[in-house]
Amino acid sequence: MAATPGNPTxxxxxxxxEAALGKLDLDAKARLLSGQDMWSLPALPEIGLTSLVMSDGPIGVRGVRWTADDPSVALPSPTALAATWDPELARRAGTLLAQEARRKGVHVLLAPTVNLHRSPLGGRHFEAYSEDxxxxxxxxxxxxTGVQQGGVGTTVKHFVANDAETDRFTVNNLVGERALRELYLAPFEMIVAGARPWGVMTAYNTVNGTTMTEHRYLVNEVLRGEWGFDGYNVSDWMAARDTVAAVHGGLDVAMPGPQTVYGAPLAQAVRDGRVEERVVDEAVRNVLRLAARVGALDGAEPAVAEPPAAVDGEALAREIARRSFVLVKNERRALPLKPGTVALLGAAARDARVLGGGSATVFPSRIVSPLDGLTAALPEGTLTYAVGADPNTELAVADKGFTLKAVCRDTDGNVIGTGSAPNGQIQWMGSxxxxxxxxAALHTVELTGTFTPRDTGRHTFGIKGTGHxxxxxxxxxxxxxxxxPAGDSDPFEAFFGAPVARAEPELTAGEPVEVSLTYVFALPEEIPFKVVAFALAHxxxxxxxxxxxxxxxxxxxxADTAVVVVATTDRVESEGYDRKDLALPGRQDDxxxxxxAANPNTVVVVNSGSPVELPWREEVAAVLLSWFPGQEGGAALADVLTGAHEPGGRLPTTWGPLADAPVTRVTPQNGELRYTEGVFIGYRAWEKEGRTPTYPFGHGLGYTDWAYESVEVEGATxxxxxRNTGQRAGREVVQVYLAPTEPGPDRPARLLAGFAGVEAAPGETAEAVVEIPRRAFEVWDEVVGSWSFVKGSYEIQVSRSIADRRLTATINV
Known part of the structure; x- marks a missing residue:
C-alpha cells in the first residue's frame, strides 16, 4: 500500500x-490543501481529481451528514475492541467500516484514535484502546489494515499526546523524550511500520512548546524521516493556526473549510517569499498520493481494485460485543444464568448506552437494548423489569416519544424548506x-411536532446550543x-456543551402535546465554517x-437472579471535557x-466505556463489563448471560478507585500539563507505587478453566x-510479560511483550506462539537520542493478567 521500489503498480x-502535480498552478495547489467545506477537499477537474471526502469514525462511518436520517452500523467502542485482544478481529472491523465508507461515498475514515489511557479521568478514553x-x-x-484493504484511507490520530480534553486547544503538554518515544509515539510507530497508514491527524495540543500542527521535529523528522511515513497529514478540525509555521511543520491539509490558514493565504505566503513552492509541492504530492490510492485520481490505479467480500454488519457488531465483554468476577458460577426467573433492573437496561459522546457519534438503524436482548432470549414469563435508578440526572437530546420535523424560514417568515428530525438534535454542516x-436565505429553524409522555408528572425541557x-x-x-455559551474556550460548545433547562410543564402519560423550539440562525465568529447546530433536550x-x-x-x-445494568452518560464520558471522578452517576450504587442485599444471586453489568468505581463489588455474585457495546449490545449480552457464548474480553486498562490511581492530573496549570510520571502510567505506575487495583490489566474470566502446562523459549519466540480443563469449549488469551531481572528505579518492573489467543475443547491442549519484539528489550536513551538495547537477564512471564503469572522462563540477551 505504500510506494515500494520495484513494484510496478x-x-x-x-x-x-507527479504528472498531475506538474499540471497545477500555485493557486490550485494551495486550494487543494484547504477544506472546501466541513468534510471534503475540492475537486480539480483539470487533472481528473474528484473531491476527497472524509468522515468521522471510529466505531462507524457517519458520512457527511450528522443525522439519524443517514444511519450507520455502530460497532462497540474502541475500548471494547481492545478488550478482545484480537488484532484479526480488529482487521475484520476495519473491513466492515471500509464497506460502510464506500456505501456513503467516503474516501478517508478519521480513525483510529491511538492515544493512551494516561489517567482514568480522560473523558475520551472510550475512543482510545488501552493504557499500554x-x-x-x-x-x-x-x-x-482492514480499512485500507477495503480501499479506504485512515488517519491515525491524534498525533501526539492528546490524552485529555481539558483546554485541549491551548494546553502545552510537557513530555520527556523517553516517555514520548516509549509510550505516546510507540503505537503510531507500530502502525506506520505494520500497516502503512495513508493518513495521520495532528492534534490540537502543544507538545513541549510547539503546537502539533506546526511540529516540524515530530512530523517531518520523526514521523516522515525516521519512520518513513508517506501518507498525508491532516489537522484536527480548526487546529491549524499559522500558515507559514504549519506548512513548514509538515501539515498537508487544514480542515475544515472554506476559511483556513491554507488556500489563498498559503498562495500569498509563497508569493511573498515566506514559503518556498517546493514545500507546497510536497504537501500536494502527499494529498495526490492519497487520492491515487483511494481511486480519486484519473490515470492512477487504486490500491484496491476489488473490494473484499461483503460483511454482515449486525452479525459482526454482535460478535465483537460478546467477545469484548470482560467477566471480572463470577462467584459460585453465577454466570451463565441458571434456569429460573430473572429481574432485569436499571434505566440503562431499557434505554441502552451503546456509544460515547462527541465526534465518535453515529446513528444506527436499530439499537438492541439489554431488555430487548433478554426478552428475546429467555422463556416467556421468566423476565421482569424495573427502572431502579436512572443515571441520566441531566437533560438529554429529545428522543423517545417525540415526533419532530425542522421548518426553515427566511427573514419574512416564509417557509423555504423542511427537513426530517429523527430526534431533537440539529447538526447541519456545510451544504x-x-x-x-x-x-444566505436562512433566518430561523423551528423544531416542531408532538411529544407523547411515557410518565405523568413534571417534565423538563431545555436547549443545547448558543444563540436566540x-x-x-x-x-x-x-x-x-x-x-x-458557558464561557468555555472550546468552539464546539454547541455540539458538546450541556443543555440548559428552560421549562418544567406538568404532563400526562399518553396525552400528546405540541412542542416547538425556534433557533435564529447566526454563525459565531469563532466558527469559520457554516454550521447549524442546536438541540431540544428533555x-x-x-x-x-x-x-x-x-x-x-x-x-x-x-426472582431467582437479579441482573442490574449500571451506566455512565454523555455528560460523564464524551469528547470535549474530562471526568471529575469515577463514580457512577445518580443513585446506581445505592x-x-x-x-x-435482597438477592445473593445478583449480577451487575457495567455499561461504561472506561473505568468506574465499583464500591459494591464484594457484595454481588458477578460483575460483567460491557463497555459501550454498539448497536447489537443487548443481543450480545443475552448471548453471554445465557451461556450461548462465553465472555471473551480481557482488561485493556487497569480498573481501580481514583484515590489509588497513580496518575490523575489532567487539568493544566498556567497553560501547562506536565507528564511528571515519565514512563510510568497504567499498570507500570500501579506496580511502581505498590498499589493493588480493583481489577488488574489483562484480567478476565471465561466459562471454562485453563491449566498452563509448559513454556519453551528459543531466541525471541x-x-x-x-490445556482446557473445564467442561466447555473456550478461548484463552495467553499474555507474555518481559521483566528485567534488575529493572532499576527508572524501568517498569515488567512490560507486555506479546500475546496470543488460543481455542480448545474440553480436555484439549493448544499451543500459543508469541514473538517477542526487539523493542521490548530497548529503552530510549535521552543522552544520545536513540534506542538502546539493554543486555542482561530477563524473565519471560506467561500470564493470565499482569497480576496472575502462571509460567516463567529466564533468558539472557
Whole structure:
C-alpha cells in the first residue's frame, strides 16, 4: 500500500501523481490543501481529481451528514475492541467500516484514535484502546489494515499526546523524550511500520512548546524521516493556526473549510517569499498520493481494485460485543444464568448506552437494548423489569416519544424548506441543508411536532446550543431570549456543551402535546465554517429515588437472579471535557447495594466505556463489563448471560478507585500539563507505587478453566502449551510479560511483550506462539537520542493478567 521500489503498480501510481502535480498552478495547489467545506477537499477537474471526502469514525462511518436520517452500523467502542485482544478481529472491523465508507461515498475514515489511557479521568478514553502502547499498536495495526484493504484511507490520530480534553486547544503538554518515544509515539510507530497508514491527524495540543500542527521535529523528522511515513497529514478540525509555521511543520491539509490558514493565504505566503513552492509541492504530492490510492485520481490505479467480500454488519457488531465483554468476577458460577426467573433492573437496561459522546457519534438503524436482548432470549414469563435508578440526572437530546420535523424560514417568515428530525438534535454542516435552503436565505429553524409522555408528572425541557431561541410547550412559551455559551474556550460548545433547562410543564402519560423550539440562525465568529447546530433536550419526571429502588428490590427478591445494568452518560464520558471522578452517576450504587442485599444471586453489568468505581463489588455474585457495546449490545449480552457464548474480553486498562490511581492530573496549570510520571502510567505506575487495583490489566474470566502446562523459549519466540480443563469449549488469551531481572528505579518492573489467543475443547491442549519484539528489550536513551538495547537477564512471564503469572522462563540477551 505504500510506494515500494520495484513494484510496478506503485511506481505507476507515483508517476501519475507527479504528472498531475506538474499540471497545477500555485493557486490550485494551495486550494487543494484547504477544506472546501466541513468534510471534503475540492475537486480539480483539470487533472481528473474528484473531491476527497472524509468522515468521522471510529466505531462507524457517519458520512457527511450528522443525522439519524443517514444511519450507520455502530460497532462497540474502541475500548471494547481492545478488550478482545484480537488484532484479526480488529482487521475484520476495519473491513466492515471500509464497506460502510464506500456505501456513503467516503474516501478517508478519521480513525483510529491511538492515544493512551494516561489517567482514568480522560473523558475520551472510550475512543482510545488501552493504557499500554503495545496492545494499542497491535489493535490499531489490525484496524488500519482492514480499512485500507477495503480501499479506504485512515488517519491515525491524534498525533501526539492528546490524552485529555481539558483546554485541549491551548494546553502545552510537557513530555520527556523517553516517555514520548516509549509510550505516546510507540503505537503510531507500530502502525506506520505494520500497516502503512495513508493518513495521520495532528492534534490540537502543544507538545513541549510547539503546537502539533506546526511540529516540524515530530512530523517531518520523526514521523516522515525516521519512520518513513508517506501518507498525508491532516489537522484536527480548526487546529491549524499559522500558515507559514504549519506548512513548514509538515501539515498537508487544514480542515475544515472554506476559511483556513491554507488556500489563498498559503498562495500569498509563497508569493511573498515566506514559503518556498517546493514545500507546497510536497504537501500536494502527499494529498495526490492519497487520492491515487483511494481511486480519486484519473490515470492512477487504486490500491484496491476489488473490494473484499461483503460483511454482515449486525452479525459482526454482535460478535465483537460478546467477545469484548470482560467477566471480572463470577462467584459460585453465577454466570451463565441458571434456569429460573430473572429481574432485569436499571434505566440503562431499557434505554441502552451503546456509544460515547462527541465526534465518535453515529446513528444506527436499530439499537438492541439489554431488555430487548433478554426478552428475546429467555422463556416467556421468566423476565421482569424495573427502572431502579436512572443515571441520566441531566437533560438529554429529545428522543423517545417525540415526533419532530425542522421548518426553515427566511427573514419574512416564509417557509423555504423542511427537513426530517429523527430526534431533537440539529447538526447541519456545510451544504448539509434541507432541499431548497441556503445559508444566505436562512433566518430561523423551528423544531416542531408532538411529544407523547411515557410518565405523568413534571417534565423538563431545555436547549443545547448558543444563540436566540424560543421554546414553547403545550401552547406556553417558556423561553424567548439569547442563550450564551458557558464561557468555555472550546468552539464546539454547541455540539458538546450541556443543555440548559428552560421549562418544567406538568404532563400526562399518553396525552400528546405540541412542542416547538425556534433557533435564529447566526454563525459565531469563532466558527469559520457554516454550521447549524442546536438541540431540544428533555428529561423525564424525577420519581422518588427511594421508591424506584424499593420497586427494584421487590422485583429482585421475587426472582431467582437479579441482573442490574449500571451506566455512565454523555455528560460523564464524551469528547470535549474530562471526568471529575469515577463514580457512577445518580443513585446506581445505592441500587446495586439494595438489590444485592435482597438477592445473593445478583449480577451487575457495567455499561461504561472506561473505568468506574465499583464500591459494591464484594457484595454481588458477578460483575460483567460491557463497555459501550454498539448497536447489537443487548443481543450480545443475552448471548453471554445465557451461556450461548462465553465472555471473551480481557482488561485493556487497569480498573481501580481514583484515590489509588497513580496518575490523575489532567487539568493544566498556567497553560501547562506536565507528564511528571515519565514512563510510568497504567499498570507500570500501579506496580511502581505498590498499589493493588480493583481489577488488574489483562484480567478476565471465561466459562471454562485453563491449566498452563509448559513454556519453551528459543531466541525471541515463546511457545506456551495450555490445556482446557473445564467442561466447555473456550478461548484463552495467553499474555507474555518481559521483566528485567534488575529493572532499576527508572524501568517498569515488567512490560507486555506479546500475546496470543488460543481455542480448545474440553480436555484439549493448544499451543500459543508469541514473538517477542526487539523493542521490548530497548529503552530510549535521552543522552544520545536513540534506542538502546539493554543486555542482561530477563524473565519471560506467561500470564493470565499482569497480576496472575502462571509460567516463567529466564533468558539472557
Amino acid at each position: 506503485d511506481q505507476a501510481r507515483e508517476a501519475a501523481v 502502547p503495545y496492545l494499542t499498536g497491535r489493535i490499531g495495526t489490525g484496524y488500519v 448539509d441543508l434541507p432541499e431548497g435552503v441556503t445559508h 431561541f424560543t421554546l414553547t410547550v403545550a401552547g406556553t412559551t417558556y423561553f424567548d431570549d439569547v442563550q450564551l 428529561q423525564e419526571p424525577a420519581r422518588d429515588a427511594d421508591e424506584l429502588i424499593a420497586e427494584a428490590v421487590a422485583a429482585a427478591r421475587a 441500587l446495586v447495594r439494595a438489590v444485592a 515463546a511457545r506456551i502449551r495450555v
